Amino acid sequence: MHSPLVNGGPADPIARRRTFAIISHPDAGKTTLTEKLLLFGGAIQLAGEVKAKRNRVQTRSDWMGIERERGISVVTSVMTFEYGGCVFNLLDTPGHEDFSEDTYRTLTAVDAAVMVIDAAKGIEARTRKLFEVCRLRDIPIVTFVNKLDRESRDPFDLLDEIEKTLALDTAPINWPIGAGKSFAGTYTFGTKTVRRIADDETMTVSGAEDSAVAALLPAHEAGAWQEEAMLAEAALKPFDLAAFREGHLTPVFFGSALRNFGIRELIDAMAAYAPSPRGQEADKRTVEADEPKMTGFVFKIQANMDPNHRDRIAFMRVCSGRLTRGMKAKLVRTGKAISLNAPQFFFAQDRTVADEAYAGDVVGIPNHGTLRIGDTLTEGEDIVFRGVPSFAPEILRRISIKDAMKAKKLREALEQLAEEGVVQLFIPNDGSGAIVGVVGALQLDVLIERLKTEYGLDAAYETTRFSVCRWVSADDKAELDKFATANNSAMAADLDGAPVFMASSPFSLRYDEERWPTIRFSDVKDYQ
Numbered sequence: 001m002h003s004p005l006v007n008g009g010p011a012d013p014i015a016r017r018r019t020f021a022i023i024s025h026p027d028a029g030k031t032t033l034t035e036k037l038l039l040f041g042g043a044i045q046l047a048g049e050v051k052a053k054r055n056r057v058q059t060r061s062d063w064m065g066i067e068r069e070r071g072i073s074v075v076t077s078v079m080t081f082e083y084g085g086c087v088f089n090l091l092d093t094p095g096h097e098d099f100s101e102d103t104y105r106t107l108t109a110v111d112a113a114v115m116v117i118d119a120a121k122g123i124e125a126r127t128r129k130l131f132e133v134c135r136l137r138d139i140p141i142v143t144f145v146n147k148l149d150r151e152s153r154d155p156f157d158l159l160d161e162i163e164k165t166l167a168l169d170t171a172p173i174n175w176p177i178g179a180g181k182s183f184a185g186t187y188t189f190g191t192k193t194v195r196r197i198a199d200d201e202t203m204t205v206s207g208a209e210d211s212a213v214a215a216l217l218p219a220h221e222a223g224a225w226q227e228e229a230m231l232a233e234a235a236l237k238p239f240d241l242a243a244f245r246e247g248h249l250t251p252v253f254f255g256s257a258l259r260n261f262g263i264r265e266l267i268d269a270m271a272a273y274a275p276s277p278r279g280q281e282a283d284k285r286t287v288e289a290d291e292p293k294m295t296g297f298v299f300k301i302q303a304n305m306d307p308n309h310r311d312r313i314a315f316m317r318v319c320s321g322r323l324t325r326g327m328k329a330k331l332v333r334t335g336k337a338i339s340l341n342a343p344q345f346f347f348a349q350d351r352t353v354a355d356e357a358y359a360g361d362v363v364g365i366p367n368h369g370t371l372r373i374g375d376t377l378t379e380g381e382d383i384v385f386r387g388v389p390s391f392a393p394e395i396l397r398r399i400s401i402k403d404a405m406k407a408k409k410l411r412e413a414l415e416q417l418a419e420e421g422v423v424q425l426f427i428p429n430d431g432s433g434a435i436v437g438v439v440g441a442l443q444l445d446v447l448i449e450r451l452k453t454e455y456g457l458d459a460a461y462e463t464t465r466f467s468v469c470r471w472v473s474a475d476d477k478a479e480l481d482k483f484a485t486a487n488n489s490a491m492a493a494d495l496d497g498a499p500v501f502m503a504s505s506p507f508s509l510r511y512d513e514e515r516w517p518t519i520r521f522s523d524v525k526d527y528q
């Protein structure tokens with residue numbers, strides 16, 4: 001896979017950008033692959049920090065400690081490195097499943113994704129879920145089948161599983177030569193080359209049938225391999241750039257992150273084929289990446305290390321124009337101007353470019369709660385970027401505090417933490433206590449801990465009869481009002497005041513959906 005970009009690369013800063021994330025099931029090898037990609041890009045000092053992260057076992061009990069070390073997670077939220085003339089922005093997606101909302105939102109800020117699959121396991125639950133989020137925006141996916149140095153499933157079987165479970169066409173770029181103990185390397189169809197794992201050297205062969213390939217395998221495996229590889233070459237789909245860019249086809253690479261094998265092919269493919277920053281849809285129009293004026297949206301908020309100062313870092317994806325240190329930008333939600341005095345850039349390597357960022361880049365903007373998830377910043381235009389979604393929580397709890405005098409303080413704290421995306425907040429229409437919603441149970445612990453340490457509030461949960469909720473809307477406002485009145489005790493308003501219906505079980509929700517055909521019940525909400 002050779003590309004004109006790999007030697008030298010385009011001069012245009014936007015065409016050079018590749019902003020992507022890695023999606024995978026825990027343990028498939030995301031951290032190892034990240035490390036290897038960074039080593040390739042020369043960002044070695046960062047690779048060490050990724051490693052440090054891996055050694056921490058993310059269990060419930062030590063999560064708080066981990067979060068206190070946010071210095072590292074801020075750094076690893078965005079990892080920028082240069083390779084093959086391209087500037088890669090690798091956006092980290094938290095590994096723990098309880099952080100799934102953060103992960104989903106991060107995926108709204110990327111233009112491509114690398115899907116890592118464990119060759120022994122195939123498509124696992126979380127990979128599938130994350131893939132579905134990518135599909136919402138038709139994000140192009142490059143697949144890396146990892147751990148070929150271990151016993152693996154049959155490659156045909158793996159490709160078939162990707163096609164069937166994800167409804168995604170596959171185009172294998174290379175083919176593993178053996179697996180586990182006999183893993184000898186990969187054969188690349190297009191170039192008729194073999195890369196050997198023993199010495200990482202490449203040799204050109206006449207084709208899969210070349211006896212030089214068979215010679216790499218134990219005698220009893222060679223014949224079957226030849227047959228299989230020739231069948232794969234003849235029968236499988238060739239790589240189609242347009243279908244890849246539209247999110248319908250994934251090129252597939254086989255390798256081993258741990259053995260640093262197959263990474264070069266993967267990153268070359270990202271440089272050559274992954275899209276540069278694409279146009280982003282806003283409410284009034286699509287904003288193209290090469291427009292001169294700066295625009296961007298906030299997809300993640302991270303509380304800073306010091307709990308005594310309510311500092312937060314808002315991560316903004318630049319969508320167009322050029323962001324420079326000190327520039328003024330309009331926060332569209334409030335109409336106010338904010339100064340980008342101390343944006344943090346993540347170009348670890350080259351300080352000379354650290355004062356400006358382009359479409360596709362991510363900058364960290366320190367602020368004291370001015371910025372929220374989903375916020376749009378512009379040079380004056382009133383547009384709002386779409387597509388930082390909120391997902392209906394899977395767990396609902398009523399939250400209360402013993403000291404009634406502190407009810408107002410609790411409400412304020414909950415609003416702030418909801419703006420940060422720690423929990424979702426629902427204020428019941430009937431005046432009863434606030435309800436919080438989370439995707440994973442760990443978030444509940446985090447909320448109580450943060451209320452205590454940062455706000456001095458001793459809050460506790462009470463059960464509520466509600467277990468599911470949906471945003472409700474209707475074409476006819478009178479219908480929605482009728483529904484809300486009839487269900488007053490099950491209605492609430494979210495942080496933006498949008499109406500939410502809560503039900504005691506998925507079963508009763510279905511019942512209400514059938515009873516009210518004019519009402520839309522949605523489990524995803526775009527911010528704003």
Ligand code: GDP
Nearest residue numbers: 026027028029030031032147150256257258259
């Ligand atoms: P993550 O949870 O997806 O970030 O996975 P890690 O990168 O932490 O990897 C999980 C485990 O699999 C670790 O013990 C890695 O050393 C191991 N691992 C990752 N890649 C490979 C590989 O290519 N071959 C083998 N044998 N082990 C691997």
